Amino acid sequence: MNGPSVVLSAEGLSKRFGGLKAVQQVSFKVYAGEILAVIGPNGAGKTTLLNLLSGVYRPSEGRLTLLGRDITQSSMEARCHAGLGRAFQIVRPFGEMTVHENVTVGALFGTPGMRLAHARELAQSLLERTGLAALADRPAHELTLLQDKRMEVARALATQPQVLLLDEVMAGLRPAEAQEAVALVRSVRDSGVSVLFIEHIMPVVRDLADRVVVMDQGQVMAEGSYRDVTSNPLVVAAYLGTEPELGAGELHA
Ligand SMILES: Nc1ncnc2c1ncn2[C@@H]1O[C@H](COP(=O)(O)OP(=O)(O)OP(=O)(O)O)[C@@H](O)[C@H]1O
Numbered sequence: 001m002n003g004p005s006v007v008l009s010a011e012g013l014s015k016r017f018g019g020l021k022a023v024q025q026v027s028f029k030v031y032a033g034e035i036l037a038v039i040g041p042n043g044a045g046k047t048t049l050l051n052l053l054s055g056v057y058r059p060s061e062g063r064l065t066l067l068g069r070d071i072t073q074s075s076m077e078a079r080c081h082a083g084l085g086r087a088f089q090i091v092r093p094f095g096e097m098t099v100h101e102n103v104t105v106g107a108l109f110g111t112p113g114m115r116l117a118h119a120r121e122l123a124q125s126l127l128e129r130t131g132l133a134a135l136a137d138r139p140a141h142e143l144t145l146l147q148d149k150r151m152e153v154a155r156a157l158a159t160q161p162q163v164l165l166l167d168e169v170m171a172g173l174r175p176a177e178a179q180e181a182v183a184l185v186r187s188v189r190d191s192g193v194s195v196l197f198i199e200h201i202m203p204v205v206r207d208l209a210d211r212v213v214v215m216d217q218g219q220v221m222a223e224g225s226y227r228d229v230t231s232n233p234l235v236v237a238a239y240l241g242t243e244p245e246l247g248a249g250e251l252h253a
C-alpha cells in the first residue's frame with residue numbers, strides 16, 4: 001500500500017550568514033493534506049528555513065522538491081507558480097491600495113495570465129472567507145494587526161497554493177482571535193492545501209498540528225506528534241534554557 005504522498009521535501013538544507021549557520025542540514029517532508037508545525041526558540045532558524053522554502057534565499061547546501069519537481073534553484077515567483085504560497089511574519093501590504101486590490105494582486109501574481117475579472121472575484125471570495133469582506137474597499141493601511149494578518153493569509157491563498165507557508169500569523173492575536181485563525185487554517189487544509197506553519201503559541205500548535213518539527217540552533221532536534229515532542233526532555237530543555245515565557249507549563253497547555 002502506498003503511504004500519503006509527499007508534497008514538499010527538504011533534504012539537508014543549510015544556510016549560512018557569514019560564520020553563522022542559521023540552518024544546518026535540515027530534512028523533513030510535508031505530506032498531502034497535512035498541517036505541519038515548525039517550532040523552536042527565538043533565533044532557532046525557523047524564518048530562515050521558510051525563506052529557503054519560499055525562495056527568498058538559496059540554500060548553501062541541500063535540495064528542495066515540490067510536487068516531485070526540484071525547485072532548489074527556482075525563483076520565488078517560479079515556486080509560487082509551482083504551488084507554494086507564503087504569508088510573511090512581517091506583513092507589508094500595499095498601504096494605499098484597498099484590501100480587495102491587495103488580494104487581487106496576490107491572485108494575479110500567483111497565476112500568470114489570470115484575467116483581472118477572475119482575480120477580482122477570487123479576491124472577493126477570499127475576503128469573505130477571511131472575514132474581511134466589509135473592509136474590501138478600505139485602504140490597507142487602515143487595518144488592525146488582526147485584519148492585517150487575515151489579509152496576508154488571503155493574499156497567500158489568492159496565489160492558489162498547494163502548500164501554504166505561514167510565519168507566526170497568530171502572533172499578537174487575542175485567544176479568541178487565534179481560535180478564529182485556527183479555524184481558518186483548518187478550512188484551508190480541508191480544501192486540500194497542505195500547511196506548514198511557524199508558531200510560538202503552543203495551544204495553537206497543539207490544536208492545529210498533525211505533526212511538529214522542533215528546531216534549535218539551526219537544526220531539527222525533534223519531530224513527531226505534539227505530545228511526543230513536548231514530552232521530549234531535549235525540547236523542554238531548549239525552551240526552558242532560552243525562552244522563559246514558554247515554560248513547561250505552557251508547553252503542556
Ligand atoms: N539576513 C540575515 N543575515 C544575518 N543573520 C541572519 C539573517 N537572518 C537571520 N539571521 C540569523 O539567523 C539566526 C536564525 O534566525 P531566524 O530569523 O531564522 O530565527 P527564528 O527561529 O525565525 O526566530 P524568531 O522565533 O525570533 O522569529 C539568528 O541568529 C538570526 O540572527
Ligand SMILES: [Mg+2]
Binds near residue numbers: 047048089
Ligand atoms: Mg522568525
